[in-house]
Amino acid sequence: MAIPKVQELRKAVATEPNLFTGAIPRKDWQDTFTEFKEGNFAYPAKPEMVAYHKFPNSRVWSPDEDDWKLPDGWEDIILTGLKERLGKFRSLKLFMDICVRCGACADKCHFFLGTGDPKNMPVLRAELLRSVYRNEYSIGRKILGKMQGNRPMTVKVLKEWFMYSYQCTECRRCSVFCPTVSIPLKSP
Amino acid sequence: MKVLRPIIAVIALIVAGGVLGMSQGTQMLVGVILPSIAFLVLIVGIIRKVIDWSKSPVPFKIPTTCGQAKSLSFIKEDRFDCPTSKSDVIVRMFLEIFLFRSLFRNTSADVKSGDLPKLHYGPSLWLWLFGILFHYTFLTIVFRHLRLFTEPVLPGLALLEYLDGFVQIGAPVLYQSDLIFMGAITALFIRRLIMPQVRYISLGTDYFPLLLIFAIGATGMLMRHYFRVDITAIKQLTMGLVTLNWANPGNIHPVFFMHVTLVSTLMIYFPFSKLMHAVGIFFSPTRNMANDSRAKRHINPWNDPNIKPHSYAAYEDEFRQFMVDAEIPVDKELPSASAAETTEEVTA
Numbered sequence: 001m002a003i004p005k006v007q008e009l010r011k012a013v014a015t016e017p018n019l020f021t022g023a024i025p026r027k028d029w030q031d032t033f034t035e036f037k038e039g040n041f042a043y044p045a046k047p048e049m050v051a052y053h054k055f056p057n058s059r060v061w062s063p064d065e066d067d068w069k070l071p072d073g074w075e076d077i078i079l080t081g082l083k084e085r086l087g088k089f090r091s092l093k094l095f096m097d098i099c100v101r102c103g104a105c106a107d108k109c110h111f112f113l114g115t116g117d118p119k120n121m122p123v124l125r126a127e128l129l130r131s132v133y134r135n136e137y138s139i140g141r142k143i144l145g146k147m148q149g150n151r152p153m154t155v156k157v158l159k160e161w162f163m164y165s166y167q168c169t170e171c172r173r174c175s176v177f178c179p180t181v182s183i184p185l186k187s188p
Numbered sequence: 189m190k191v192l193r194p195i196i197a198v199i200a201l202i203v204a205g206g207v208l209g210m211s212q213g214t215q216m217l218v219g220v221i222l223p224s225i226a227f228l229v230l231i232v233g234i235i236r237k238v239i240d241w242s243k244s245p246v247p248f249k250i251p252t253t254c255g256q257a258k259s260l261s262f263i264k265e266d267r268f269d270c271p272t273s274k275s276d277v278i279v280r281m282f283l284e285i286f287l288f289r290s291l292f293r294n295t296s297a298d299v300k301s302g303d304l305p306k307l308h309y310g311p312s313l314w315l316w317l318f319g320i321l322f323h324y325t326f327l328t329i330v331f332r333h334l335r336l337f338t339e340p341v342l343p344g345l346a347l348l349e350y351l352d353g354f355v356q357i358g359a360p361v362l363y364q365s366d367l368i369f370m371g372a373i374t375a376l377f378i379r380r381l382i383m384p385q386v387r388y389i390s391l392g393t394d395y396f397p398l399l400l401i402f403a404i405g406a407t408g409m410l411m412r413h414y415f416r417v418d419i420t421a422i423k424q425l426t427m428g429l430v431t432l433n434w435a436n437p438g439n440i441h442p443v444f445f446m447h448v449t450l451v452s453t454l455m456i457y458f459p460f461s462k463l464m465h466a467v468g469i470f471f472s473p474t475r476n477m478a479n480d481s482r483a484k485r486h487i488n489p490w491n492d493p494n495i496k497p498h499s500y501a502a503y504e505d506e507f508r509q510f511m512v513d514a515e516i517p518v519d520k521e522l523p524s525a526s527a528a529e530t531t532e533e534v535t536a
């Protein structure tokens with residue numbers, strides 16, 4: 001892939017179809033899923049390095065393969081992990097609950113400005129996790145499920161998390177503009 | 189369309205309230221029992237949520253720093269954007285909660301096209317304006333309603349009503365807060381529908397409270413200006429709610445019961461939804477903490493004792509060979525070849 005010049009990039013930001021320049025994706029964000037292509041994802045660590053840090057499930061894998069070789073019962077591992085972190089960080093619990101989706105943070109993220117990918121709007125980045133949180137914890141989930149945009153934990157959702165968590169530098173620019181200050185700073 | 193379900197839900201609530209409000213028997217249900225339960229749910233729900241939040245610790249100092257922190261004496265400090273003391277934090281929180289400071293900072297990014305398109309950032313105050321108008325008029329309206337729940341009427345309410353009806357249009361006087369309130373909530377709703385970004389992130393649960401609150405305002409204004417409901421009868425009912433001497437005077441127009449059904453729904457919905465931002469904002473660690481981590485030690489309450497400190501010296505001991513191979517400078521050189529031999533001899 002040739003490296004684009006600044007001038008080309010400027011043009012691309014303004015003319016290629018994306019939300020930022022006015023072309024609205026036709027599908028809801030819940031129905032669009034991530035594609036991994038050479039060059040658009042972060043490479044996983046080598047198995048030796050994962051093992052050195054005593055992290056579980058060290059293995060050879062690549063995000064662009066269909067099978068991520070997830071351990072058995074990975075959904076449970078994630079959901080218990082989420083629960084544990086909700087108990088450890090007030091920030092996470094609070095921010096899962098009180099974002100008003102006002103959109104003030106939307107065009108503040110440089111990843112959004114640079115890519116135009118709607119899932120790079122900080123609010124949607126958080127919503128990727130929040131939709132699963134609501135599916136587990138929101139009291140009205142049985143009646144309001146559809147209206148709340150809840151989602152069960154699936155491989156597709158996990159792949160989305162991988163893609164968009166690594167497209168955040170945790171610079172916290174979004175947090176400067178948020179009226180309820182609801183940016184989750186630590187994703188599980 | 190994500191906005192369809194909320195519309196249906198709100199219409200259903202209006203119809204239900206109206207129908208139940210038509211006969212004496214069911215009036216008691218929607219006019220007295222429902223709001224009493226709703227009020228309980230609101231209070232208990234908020235308290236539960238607050239307790240739930242308080243149970244989780246705040247392990248890290250994470251205030252959002254929006255300006256220069258306190259530093260050397262000749263560097264100008266930005267006291268309220270990067271507060272280092274408790275009192276500055278209080279000022280920051282005050283500005284945030286009462287003036288919506290973060291929203292006031294809002295900018296919008298767009299592309300100025302031309303030969304060479306250019307990213308352009310400009311201030312964007314609409315959201316701040318409508319937001320603040322909406323919240324303050326809502327507050328005024330809630331205060332005005334205290335007239336129905338206090339006897340003798342709270343002092344100061346008369347003045348508030350006088351000021352609010354200052355323009356003196358119509359009889360009964362049209363309150364400015366009502367008009368601004370309806371305008372602001374409509375603007376917030378339309379904004380969600382027409383701004384592509386906000387529309388894309390909006391869920392049914394974002395439209396629902398807006399529509400619900402709009403319907404509350406509309407039924408309220410209809411009651412006052414169109415149906416001219418019997419206010420003394422209503423006060424008898426509302427005072428009955430407060431004093432627990434439940435009463436239904438029986439000659440109240442059904443539109444009142446629509447209004448009460450909608451308000452009750454809002455009260456029940458509140459603690460389980462994003463509306464909790466009204467309470468949550470006080471708890472936001474990114475705004476209510478002082479940025480004093482260099483001056484005071486902040487201890488993580490659940491530090492894992494199994495994670496031992498790893499000093500630089502130990503790190504270098506572990507990776508010295510790699511570092512030397514990669515030509516990274518090291519504090520202690522690798523043991524020289526002869527030294528290595530002597531150690532071997534000793535161990536042998």
Ligand code: SF4
Pocket residue numbers: 098099100101102103104105106122123177178179180181182183
């Ligand atoms: S600015 Fe804050 S409240 Fe608004 S959408 Fe973003 S995270 Fe949510």
Ligand code: SF4
Pocket residue numbers: 108109110111121122125167168169170171172173174175183
């Ligand atoms: S922290 Fe920075 S990179 Fe991450 S979502 Fe916010 S603005 Fe974007």
